[in-house]
Amino acid sequence: MKKLLLLLWGSMLLHTALSAQHIRKCGMQRKHEAMIAKNPDYARFLANQKASLQAAGDYYKQYKLHATTERSTALSAVPVIFHIIVDSAQFYNMGGASGIIRRCDSQIAVLNADFNKQNADSALIPSGWKPLYGNVGIHFGLAHRDPSGNCSPGYEVRILPGTSLTTVGYDIDSQPTPAEKMAATGLAAWDVDKYYNVWCINFTGASNGLLGITTTKSDVVAGWSNSWEMGVDILYNTLGSTGFTGSAPGTGGWEAPFNLGRTLTHETGHFFEIWHTWGDDDGLCPWNSGGADDGLNDTPPESDAQYGAPVYTLSGGTLNDGCKMNGSTNTQPVGIACLSYMDYTDDNAMQLFTPDQANVMASMVLVPVGGSGTTAGEGTIGEHYNLTQNPGLLVVCTPSGVEASPTETRSGLRIFPNPTSGVINVAVNSQAEKLIDIVVLDLLGRQVTVAKGESKDQYSLDLGGMSKGIYIVKCNFASGSITRKILLQ
Ligand SMILES: [Zn+2]
Incomplete structure (x- = not known):
């Protein structure tokens, strides 16, 4: 009997763990509640901010129709920098260095599709919702220059000590100051007026089970949050999509049902000041006492969040919930915005x-x-316009550390071709310097390949099949080492 109970208890725990993993949960409602608990004035601020949104959207509609002169102002894609802070197990779970590149590329593709009415799965939109398929018109690109003007692949990785998935991460309750954004322990924000900062982290402790959380500019401008916090945190393994070319499904730990890059689409919505469709009021209708909505007219009243993948059984619509009827009025003629x-x-x-x-x-x-x-x-209109004014940050650049093919005088060392598409040749003067070995490392310092020194003047190393990017070639001579950066492209 005891054994059976233990077994039952065990399977319940397992079930709870799985459910916690497999429903979407974002930290915004919880964060708002925590801020209100600290200072009740925040509730008023939030209500005012929400109340200004419909007017802001209506203003843009008019602006788009009439302000052709103003609209001719050049707009660039928003430069995105991914700050990836993980432990070594999580790094492996993301697919390692090559997985991270695929994740970042596919994530940008998802944002551009979802924000420009180009998502292929729009074919699944029920007919009643087709007229409600909106085009945001914001474009995104990887940031290829850092704030100091150095080249960047659009992401940076910091691997923190620890190997457990639960030890490295961010607990919003016990760490009111998010450690992942402090340079000492994590990776600091890049200039928040020029870059869209996205941290890819683990949520731990009381935050376990969250997929994302956002610090908005309206919060920062009003003094409720610090500017260095501005941006989005997402669960590290929701970054990117398996659904785009080159993403190699089955590798890199993409986990359904959050494997199509929509966690960042959702959080980016918050970053640009829109809110959950049901109003974060725990199941109430907007007309109930204490009820709320998202402040927008074309998202129908909705009682609570919808989870999973609902089957849209209404002809041409989605689902109805308990807020369908307000008196004798059907407020959900095509269902809710699930x-x-x-x-x-x-x-x-x-x-x-x-x-x-x-x-x-x-x-x-x-x-x-x-x-x-x-x-x-009209509240915060134009608050992120400056993100569209830095085209130079998006241009792919080759790091200045990559030399064309200089010759090192003493050892006769020359590495060519550089950049390379696969094979690199390492020439040395074996008469002048005794070569011990040549070690190729990736940017995280992990050994990629090694060639032992022999009594010869040229070595060929094949990097074909490795991920594109920068590598470090370290030539260890008896008298010391010489390192060079090479670009595999
Ligand atoms: Zn959310």
Whole structure:
């Protein structure tokens, strides 16, 4: 009997762990509640901010129609920098260095598709929702220059000590100051006025089970958060998508149902100031006492979050919930917005931003600050416009540490071709310097290949099949070592 109970208890625990892993949960509601508990004035601020959103979206609609002169202002893609902070097990789980490159590339592709009405799964949108498939019009690209002007692949990785998936991470309750954003323990934000900062981390402790959390600019401007916190945190293994070319399904720990890159789509929605479709009111309708909604007209009243991948059984619609009828009025003629990226459904069950959601985000990013019609009543219009004004940050560049093919005088060392598409030749003067070995390392310092020194003047090393990027060639001579950077492309 005892054994049976233990078995039952064990399977319940397992079930709980699995469910916790497999439903979407973002930290915004919890964060707001914690901030309100600290200072009740925050509730008023939040309510005002939400109340200004419809006007901001409507303003953008007019702006788009009429302000052709202003709209001719050049807009670039938003430069994205991924700060990846993991332990070695998590790094492996992400697919290692090559997995991370694929994840970052595919994540940018997902953002561009979802924010520009180009997602292939829009075919799944029920007919009643087709008119509500909005186009945001914001583009994204990897940041290829860091704030000091150095070349960047668009991501940076810090591997912290520890091997357990639960020991390295961010607990929003016990770490009110997010350690992952402090340079000492994590990776600090890049200039928040020029870059969209995305941290890929683990959520631990009381935050275990979260997929993402965001610090908005409206919070920062109003003094509720620090500017160095601004940006988005996502669970490290939700980064990127298995659904795009080159992503090699089955490798790199992409875990369904959050394997299509929509966690960052959702959090980016928050970053550009839009909110959960059900209003974070724990099951109430907007007309109930204490009830709330997301402040937008075209997302129907909704009682609570929808999870999983609902089957849309209504002809042309989605699902109805307890807020369908307000008196004798049907408020959900085509169902609720559970297919919006701002609900809690699985990655494969969300396919759109509504036009109001799209217009609000566009008003934050695509309108010059101070453009006509921007008044205090319209809140934060133009707050992220500066993210679209730095095309130079997006241009792919070759690090200055990569020399064309200089010859080292003393040893006669020459490495060519550089850049290379696979084979590198290492020439030395074996008469002048005794070569012990040649070691090739990746940027994380891990050994990729090694060639033992012999009495010869040229060595060939094949890097074909390795991920593209920068490698370090370390030539160990009896008298000392010489290192060179090479670019595999
Ligand atoms: Zn959320």
